[in-house]
Amino acid sequence: VPQVELSSVSKQYGNGRAILDSLTLSIAKGEFVSLVGPSGCGKSTILKLVSGLSPTTAGEIHVDGMSPENARETMSFIFQEATLLPWRTVRQNVGLGLELERVPRERRHAKVNSLLDLVGLSHVGEAYPRELSGGMKMRVSIARALATGPRLLLMDEPFAALDEISRDRLNEELLRLREEQKWTVIFVTHSVAEAVFLSTRIVVLASDPGRIHADVAVDLAYPRT
Ligand code: ADP
Numbered sequence: 001v002p003q004v005e006l007s008s009v010s011k012q013y014g015n016g017r018a019i020l021d022s023l024t025l026s027i028a029k030g031e032f033v034s035l036v037g038p039s040g041c042g043k044s045t046i047l048k049l050v051s052g053l054s055p056t057t058a059g060e061i062h063v064d065g066m067s068p069e070n071a072r073e074t075m076s077f078i079f080q081e082a083t084l085l086p087w088r089t090v091r092q093n094v095g096l097g098l099e100l101e102r103v104p105r106e107r108r109h110a111k112v113n114s115l116l117d118l119v120g121l122s123h124v125g126e127a128y129p130r131e132l133s134g135g136m137k138m139r140v141s142i143a144r145a146l147a148t149g150p151r152l153l154l155m156d157e158p159f160a161a162l163d164e165i166s167r168d169r170l171n172e173e174l175l176r177l178r179e180e181q182k183w184t185v186i187f188v189t190h191s192v193a194e195a196v197f198l199s200t201r202i203v204v205l206a207s208d209p210g211r212i213h214a215d216v217a218v219d220l221a222y223p224r225t
């Protein structure tokens with residue numbers, strides 16, 4: 001059973017033009033799928049539909065066999081801008097989802113510590129977001145997204161606002177995490193190099209209206225340096 005399944009999905013906002021036209025896409029557990037294609041072809045729209053933030057106009061989407069609305073707890077979303085709460089420390093930002101899930105304090109603290117360790121931020125747990133660089137904020141966002149153990153991670157150009165060095169480091173980090181954690185990921189990027197580096201599969205979209213132009217497996221033995 002695929003983890004994410006889009007069957008003949010079409011999307012139109014209001015009574016505007018068709019953004020997606022009868023798109024069918026099936027993603028298995030553990031795949032890291034990058035969506036690439038010209039600006040405006042509907043990449044972010046696909047994430048909004050899969051996450052249930054926006055309804056389809058036609059067709060069906062299933063995540064873990066459920067409708068997106070019912071599968072929300074299985075997913076985490078990472079946006080281009082790290083959206084951290086400014087009045088909460090790094091630790092408190094990472095722990096937020098666990099607090100909402102009423103995870104007992106001791107287990108919560110242990111989890112927060114291991115996540116900070118995972119993204120290399122143990123030394124800034126007590127800092128506030130304004131004290132961090134863009135790359136560090138993005139790491140906090142990643143740690144926060146991972147806190148609730150999502151089975152599906154949706155990322156929308158997460159590194160677009162970062163300088164090249166931070167972006168390269170985070171790409172390395174993400175690759176390592178991907179190999180360790182076995183999530184399923186849908187990753188929107190305008191960088192084909194980034195897609196090749198990170199993905200197990202690249203879906204190229206064409207616009208007007210958005211449809212799949214190419215769908216290729218990435219050879220994991222591809223030399224990375
Ligand atoms: P991409 O991520 O590939 O750049 P998007 O999915 O963001 O593309 O957008 C696809 C098209 O849908 C664009 O023409 C955009 O203007 C339009 N669009 C996106 N969101 C909305 C919205 N909420 N209302 C109306 N049009 C939208």
Ligand code: ADP
Nearest residue numbers: 091092094095096098099105108109110112113
């Ligand atoms: P508490 O959860 O002990 O009442 P705070 O309200 O300051 O403390 O903490 C809020 C968030 O920060 C929680 O998600 C908690 O897990 C995390 N946190 C606080 N202190 C620690 C700590 N010493 N180690 C790990 N996580 C911590």
